[in-house]
Amino acid sequence: MNVAFLGFQTWGKVTLEALLACGRHRVSLVLTHSQSNHPYETIWACSVANLAEAAGIPLATGRSTQEPELRELLARAEADVLVCSDWRTWVAPEVLALARHGGVNVHDALLPRYGGFAPINWAVARGEMETGVTAHRMSADLDLGDILVQRRVPIGLEDTATDVAQRIFPLLGEVTLEALELLQDPSFEPRPQDRSQATFFHKRTERESRIDWGLPSLEVYNLVRAQSDPYPNAFTHHHGRRLAIKRASLLEGAYCGTPGRVLCRVEAGVVVVCGDPGAPPRSLVVELVQPEGGEPIAAQRYFSRMAEYLG
Numbered sequence: 001m002n003v004a005f006l007g008f009q010t011w012g013k014v015t016l017e018a019l020l021a022c023g024r025h026r027v028s029l030v031l032t033h034s035q036s037n038h039p040y041e042t043i044w045a046c047s048v049a050n051l052a053e054a055a056g057i058p059l060a061t062g063r064s065t066q067e068p069e070l071r072e073l074l075a076r077a078e079a080d081v082l083v084c085s086d087w088r089t090w091v092a093p094e095v096l097a098l099a100r101h102g103g104v105n106v107h108d109a110l111l112p113r114y115g116g117f118a119p120i121n122w123a124v125a126r127g128e129m130e131t132g133v134t135a136h137r138m139s140a141d142l143d144l145g146d147i148l149v150q151r152r153v154p155i156g157l158e159d160t161a162t163d164v165a166q167r168i169f170p171l172l173g174e175v176t177l178e179a180l181e182l183l184q185d186p187s188f189e190p191r192p193q194d195r196s197q198a199t200f201f202h203k204r205t206e207r208e209s210r211i212d213w214g215l216p217s218l219e220v221y222n223l224v225r226a227q228s229d230p231y232p233n234a235f236t237h238h239h240g241r242r243l244a245i246k247r248a249s250l251l252e253g254a255y256c257g258t259p260g261r262v263l264c265r266v267e268a269g270v271v272v273v274c275g276d277p278g279a280p281p282r283s284l285v286v287e288l289v290q291p292e293g294g295e296p297i298a299a300q301r302y303f304s305r306m307a308e309y310l311g
Contacts, residue, residue: 001079003079003083005029005030005084006087007084010044010046029057030048081183107135110131116142120164132151147192151171213259217284220234224245243290243291245288256273258273271283272284
């Protein structure tokens with residue numbers, strides 16, 4: 001098929017690589033976004049533009065397909081299908097109609113849950129035990145088109161968002177290629193999404209990384225996992241300075257008291273009191289921190305004394 005590709009960052013690059021390598025489709029146009037300084041757009045920032053240029057594919061950069069220049073390029077491409085992978089803005093139905101098969105979007109979650117932005121981080125932060133990749137028909141409603149292909153990806157209790165992303169990247173191209181094959185099968189019927197189960201998440205900001213020590217220990221632990229390097233780390237304050245919590249773990253048994261109190265040393269680090277210890281009771285152990293302007297340091301070394309407070 002003749003493919004017009006819209007993509008950005010590592011998600012887009014991996015997907016475009018698969019399209020170029022398979023030999024069954026011709027990519028006639030690539031649209032991508034300009035690089036930005038947004039914290040979530042400076043990581044996993046492989047260049048779609050560089051790949052397109054190296055392959056000799058016509059390339060344009062913009063923010064939205066509502067821009068007249070990008071829309072005109074898509075019309076002239078006469079594509080059979082638009083393929084989107086980490087394209088950050090809504091694509092209008094009249095733009096989708098420029099391609100014979102409309103649009104296919106590849107999303108790193110098990111739709112209809114976790115539509116929107118940063119689905120890996122949100123899933124880990126909320127303690128999900130699995131996520132996945134979904135290829136779906138694009139429609140007027142963002143991330144709610146009929147499902148073509150899905151792959152499930154487990155999330156272990158010790159997995160970070162980085163671990164999950166590394167599992168998802170190899171699936172992006174595989175799911176995209178299978179979806180394109182299904183589109184060409186007249187007997188195939190996509191599965192409508194159950195909109196009663198849909199959840200949609202906004203972009204993560206600095207606010208979403210700030211630790212509330214009054215939350216249960218498991219929720220604080222999940223937040224630290226969700227904000228693993230290279231993502232902006234979960235953070236608190238100590239002596240008025242910002243302190244990144246880079247790695248933490250859970251310890252069986254409850255250490256209780258005032259949330260945010262640095263309570264005691266244990267083998268892996270230092271125990272910091274959180275809210276509800278849960279059932280079975282577990283306590284949070286902070287293992288690795290990074291003070292503002294400093295280097296990462298083991299929590300046992302950083303905290304020279306106990307009975308101090310964070311937050």
